[in-house]
Amino acid sequence: MKILIRNIGLLVNTETVPVAFRAGREMSTLHNIENAWLLTDEDRIAGFGPMSTIETILPGLDEEDNFIEIDATGRLVFPSFCDSHTHLVYAGSREIEYVDKIKGLSYEEIFERGGGILNSARLLHEASEEELVEQALDRLNEMLMYGTGAVEIKSGYGLSTEDELKMLRVIKKLKDISPLSIKATFLGAHAVPDEYKGRRQEYVNMIINEMIPMVAAEELADYIDVFCDKGFFTPEDTDRILMAGMKYGLRPKIHANELDYSGGIQVGVKYNALSVDHLEFTGDEEIAALKDTETMPTILPGAAFFLNMVHAPARKMIEAGLPVAFASDFNPGSSPSGNMQLIVSMACIQYRLLPEEAINATTLNTAYAMGLSDELGSVAVGKRANLFITIPVPNIEFIPYAFGSNKIERVILNGELY
Ligand code: NIG
Numbered sequence: 001m002k003i004l005i006r007n008i009g010l011l012v013n014t015e016t017v018p019v020a021f022r023a024g025r026e027m028s029t030l031h032n033i034e035n036a037w038l039l040t041d042e043d044r045i046a047g048f049g050p051m052s053t054i055e056t057i058l059p060g061l062d063e064e065d066n067f068i069e070i071d072a073t074g075r076l077v078f079p080s081f082c083d084s085h086t087h088l089v090y091a092g093s094r095e096i097e098y099v100d101k102i103k104g105l106s107y108e109e110i111f112e113r114g115g116g117i118l119n120s121a122r123l124l125h126e127a128s129e130e131e132l133v134e135q136a137l138d139r140l141n142e143m144l145m146y147g148t149g150a151v152e153i154k155s156g157y158g159l160s161t162e163d164e165l166k167m168l169r170v171i172k173k174l175k176d177i178s179p180l181s182i183k184a185t186f187l188g189a190h191a192v193p194d195e196y197k198g199r200r201q202e203y204v205n206m207i208i209n210e211m212i213p214m215v216a217a218e219e220l221a222d223y224i225d226v227f228c229d230k231g232f233f234t235p236e237d238t239d240r241i242l243m244a245g246m247k248y249g250l251r252p253k254i255h256a257n258e259l260d261y262s263g264g265i266q267v268g269v270k271y272n273a274l275s276v277d278h279l280e281f282t283g284d285e286e287i288a289a290l291k292d293t294e295t296m297p298t299i300l301p302g303a304a305f306f307l308n309m310v311h312a313p314a315r316k317m318i319e320a321g322l323p324v325a326f327a328s329d330f331n332p333g334s335s336p337s338g339n340m341q342l343i344v345s346m347a348c349i350q351y352r353l354l355p356e357e358a359i360n361a362t363t364l365n366t367a368y369a370m371g372l373s374d375e376l377g378s379v380a381v382g383k384r385a386n387l388f389i390t391i392p393v394p395n396i397e398f399i400p401y402a403f404g405s406n407k408i409e410r411v412i413l414n415g416e417l418y
């Protein structure tokens with residue numbers, strides 16, 4: 001099937017020579033085309049350009065039977081958002097803890113009372129694979145309508161070999177049935193489960209000796225993650241786990257520096273992590289460690305907002321020449337939303353990104369942070385046709401400005417309309 005979109009008010013984030021990501025000053029570069037057309041062919045972007053050049057492709061299209069035409073007058077066309085950090089396979093919800101948070105309990109205090117990640121682990125243990133698939137699909141479908149075309153999903157609410165494998169099999173199933181592009185990350189080291197209380201080393205040994213080989217044998221994960229932070233796992237634990245994962249070809253993407261200057265960023269860089277995520281506690285040393293590396297610093301404003309945390313120094317990072325990516329962290333405990341339009345708004349207002357920077361941070365740079373920037377994250381010939389068409393809006397600034405409402409009218413994933 002082919003789709004021709006005509007009269008596009010503004011075609012956003014096009015590339016003729018695709019780059020892997022944008023960093024520093026380049027983050028405010030966005031190549032947009034006014035009054036444009038775009039053609040998809042099967043699941044690929046086949047061409048695009050200003051309306052003055054549309055005549056060049058029309059002759060070939062006349063004979064097409066299976067060909068849809070869309071008029072996008074007054075609308076923007078974007079590459080779909082890529083959400084490079086989520087925990088969207090989970091059971092139930094945790095709104096009771098949310099009330100505890102309002103009353104002033106910290107993330108660590110809630111965790112110590114048996115809430116937090118362990119609460120989700122109990123709920124997940126009781127849920128069947130089918131129930132988990134069904135709940136996660138609802139979340140994915142909602143994200144689709146909000147413009148997300150690719151999503152990374154972590155395990156980490158299993159915390160036993162059996163339940164971690166169960167979660168990863170659910171993610172594998174979602175890869176098969178959802179039109180979104182999905183990457184799976186093994187996060188056995190999300191928290192020390194109750195059974196291993198006071199025996200963290202033994203749990204780490206189990207991750208290394210039992211879980212990682214089994215996850216690898218079933219080819220259930222693309223990446224490996226560790227929650228390297230105060231009260232969870234140390235840089236030494238992380239070191240051991242990442243080394244073990246890398247033996248099986250699992251590249252790290254880690255949780256770092258959310259609760260303290262944990263050393264997580266440095267250990268991530270040491271193992272050439274694809275991304276280090278959260279980064280509320282990022283100082284000059286951490287920024288220096290990230291310079292000239294292949295590790296994407298990733299900020300998760302949903303969690304910082306929900307937990308009332310300090311903000312990661314995004315501006316400072318960009319001014320130091322680093323790239324930044326922004327993802328949702330969709331999870332039941334610290335960010336129960338996968339709305340990437342809201343993430344763009346937060347990036348602009350709370351982290352002082354320009355709209356152009358925020359768009360790069362949620363499309364191309366997040367595509368990189370999930371190993372997909374040669375395939376997704378911008379409008380380029382040959383990339384996957386994952387796009388969205390907005391409602392009539394005046395310009396790109398309007399997207400983060402008018403926060404809270406869904407400004408997306410139509411979604412195209414893999415060249416198909418949703
Ligand atoms: O990314 N920081 C660690 N993990 C999740 C929270 C998970 C939870 O509370 O369930 C996060 O914010």
Ligand code: FE
Nearest residue numbers: 085087255329
């Ligand atoms: Fe997370």
